[in-house]
Amino acid sequence: AFYFNEARSLERQCGDYKILLTSNMTSTDQSTINKNLNNAENFESANNAEAMIDSNSNIHVSNHPILSHKISILRSSSTIPSSFRSGLREITFHLGYEATSNLKTKPVALTVPVGKSHLDYTGSTLSDKVALVPILRSGLGMVDSMLELLPNAGVHHIGMYSKDMMPVQYYNRLPKKCDADVAYVLDPIIATANTVLSVVGILKKWGVKKICIVSVIASKDGVQKITSAFPDVQITLGMVDSGLTKDGQLLPGCGDAGDRLFGTPLIEDDEALLHPSKRRKYSMDEK
Numbered sequence: 001a002f003y004f005n006e007a008r009s010l011e012r013q014c015g016d017y018k019i020l021l022t023s024n025m026t027s028t029d030q031s032t033i034n035k036n037l038n039n040a041e042n043f044e045s046a047n048n049a050e051a052m053i054d055s056n057s058n059i060h061v062s063n064h065p066i067l068s069h070k071i072s073i074l075r076s077s078s079t080i081p082s083s084f085r086s087g088l089r090e091i092t093f094h095l096g097y098e099a100t101s102n103l104k105t106k107p108v109a110l111t112v113p114v115g116k117s118h119l120d121y122t123g124s125t126l127s128d129k130v131a132l133v134p135i136l137r138s139g140l141g142m143v144d145s146m147l148e149l150l151p152n153a154g155v156h157h158i159g160m161y162s163k164d165m166m167p168v169q170y171y172n173r174l175p176k177k178c179d180a181d182v183a184y185v186l187d188p189i190i191a192t193a194n195t196v197l198s199v200v201g202i203l204k205k206w207g208v209k210k211i212c213i214v215s216v217i218a219s220k221d222g223v224q225k226i227t228s229a230f231p232d233v234q235i236t237l238g239m240v241d242s243g244l245t246k247d248g249q250l251l252p253g254c255g256d257a258g259d260r261l262f263g264t265p266l267i268e269d270d271e272a273l274l275h276p277s278k279r280r281k282y283s284m285d286e287k
Contacts, residue, residue: 053223053240060098061237067094071216071238075254081263085141088188088261091216091238092145099184099214099236100149104128131156131180131208135187135199136171138257142186142214154180158202160195165248167195169202178207185213188257191250193222200230210234217241219250 053059073079074087106127111118130150134143136159143155159171183203190196196213203211212234213226220242226233243251254260271279 053220056227058231058233059223059227059235059237061240062095062098064094067091067238071254074216075252077255079260081260084260088141088216088257089145092142092186092214093148095214095216095236095238096146096149099212099234102234103130103182126150126152128181129179130154131183133158133174133183133185133199133203135160135185135195138188138261139186141257141261142188146184146186146214153184158199160198162195162248165192165194167198169198172202174202174206180208182210182212183208185211186215187213188216188261189250189253190215190218190222190226191244191253192248193219193225194248196222196226197229200226200233204230212236217250217253219244 053061070087070091074084074091079087104127105124107122108125110121110123112121113119130153132143132146132150132153132155134140134155134157136157140157147153147155154175156175157171157173158169160167160169162168185196185199185203187196187199190213196215200211200213211230211232214236216238218235218237218240220240221244223235223237223240226235241250241253245251259265
């Protein structure tokens with residue numbers, strides 16, 4: 001702790017001369033100082049990202065305990081594809097309510113049954129035209145829930161796959177003419193955010209006025225990249241994770257959402273109908 005504080009103070013005061021000030025320390029001391037400085041920088045960066053998320057009015061991260069519970073089920077390696085699909089539908093339904101909270105409405109005349117007569121009343125109906133844009137393939141698991149909320153929305157698929165951590169488009173079913181006021185981009189996991197950024201860029205070029213991203217789990221780095229590139233985009237999340245692997249996988253995340261959603265590679269369990277006490281015990285590697 002002493003070396004860390006001293007080195008940080010000297011580094012700030014002396015800049016390029018800091019190497020001279022540590023020349024009398026052992027290599028182990030210098031290694032410890034460098035490690036602590038890197039940890040401090042990473043901690044500071046994480047705090048900055050968290051502060052940015054908390055202070056940005058276009059970013060909403062749900063803190064609902066039920067969503068936290070269901071996301072934990074989604075993360076679990078023991079969750080089978082059918083349970084993963086139902087869990088993703090339920091989570092999306094709740095996130096969809098929060099993501100659509102600022103849609104515009106207009107007055108509509110209606111009647112309300114009161115006994116044997118009908119009372120005139122002025123209600124509300126959605127005035128925004130909505131497009132749902134699932135990113136294939138994992139975004140497909142979020143469509144049905146959003147359509148329950150927005151049954152008149154159009155659904156326009158965009159297919160992306162990753163090559164060397166960069167997105168490659170292989171499918172696009174956007175109409176030639178933009179017919180939507182609001183587009184909701186659906187992707188369960190945002191890691192590096194390269195794919196989502198590419199899709200948002202496509203939608204901007206398409207001409208939609210407002211873009212909202214709905215995702216279950218996102219990385220802090222990914223959220224930061226989106227807000228830096230497109231500060232006007234609204235983001236609704238179930239949870240934020242802090243880690244990314246060198247190959248761009250979210251940590252802890254929930255694995256490959258597409259594979260877990262559709263059961264690829266196929267998970268065969270010849271003991272699925274047995275009581276847990278009767279199952280053969282084996283390691284995760286055997287699976």
